[in-house]
Amino acid sequence: MVREGQSRGREKGVWWSQVRLWTVAVVSLALLSACFIVSCVVTYHFTYGKIGKRLSELHTYHSSLTCFSEGTRVTEKVWGCCPSAWKSFGSSCYFISMEENFWSKSEQNCIGMGAHLVVINTEAEQNFIVQQLNESFSYFLGLTDPQGDEKWQWIDQTPFHENVRFWHPNEPNFSAERCASIVFWSPGKWGWNDVFCDSKRNSICEMKKIHL
Structure with a gap:
């Protein structure tokens, strides 16, 4: 037991x-x-x-968005969305404004749409943008030289790289012209030009694309 x-x-x-x-x-x-x-x-x-x-x-x-398929991420589709009437390229959306304004007013208009004046980081981006432009007009960029001492600054604080710039020959050339524009000059070339900030020009707005 x-x-x-x-x-x-x-x-x-x-x-x-x-x-x-x-x-x-x-x-x-x-x-x-x-x-x-x-x-x-x-x-x-x-x-x-x-x-x-x-x-x-x-x-x-914006009342409506347009979304584009941008491949797949693992098992799900990736969609990039821009406001309707805006152009899609890379990770950004672009709007070409045909309303002529001073630089500061142009930037305010971009802000009012959730964007800012365009910041150009690559040659590919520049080439895409100029395809959307009218050769008869000049367009403000989000690039300024606040003190007129050739220390150019992008509106979104992106560092201004000397190797990524597309000035026309001999530009910039006048310290009183403290804003940058993109303009077509013969023979057949788009480039940047320093201009007076209180001159009236068209403009280009840019915002980050939404990915779903």
Whole structure:
């Protein structure tokens, strides 16, 4: 009888050990699941929450958006959206304004649409933009020389790189002309020119594209 009791005791001990093991496993799995859910919620909040906020902001300026398929990201499609009537290129949307204004007023108009005057970072971007322009007009860029000391600055604080500039020959050439425009000069070339900020010109607005 003693041996049988000892056997039952060992069996009970093994059983309790297995129960504890399974309990630990279940609790661990529950904690992992909770962490995963929290992670998903946080990711959704920061990713899709920001997208939703940006879409909401755009809808306050624009009645409709146009979205373009831009390939796939893992298993889901990626869509890039711009306001209707804006042009899509790279990660940005562009609007060609045919309303002539001073530089400051042109920038205010862009801000009023959730954008800013265009910032040109690459030759490919410049080539795309000039395809949308009318050779008869000059267009303000988001580029200024506030002090007239040849320290040109982009409106969005993008560093002004000497190797990414498209001035016409011998431009800029006058310190009192503290704003930049893009203009077509013969023979057959678009380029930048320094101009008076209080002159009236057309303009180009740029905003970041929304990706869904």
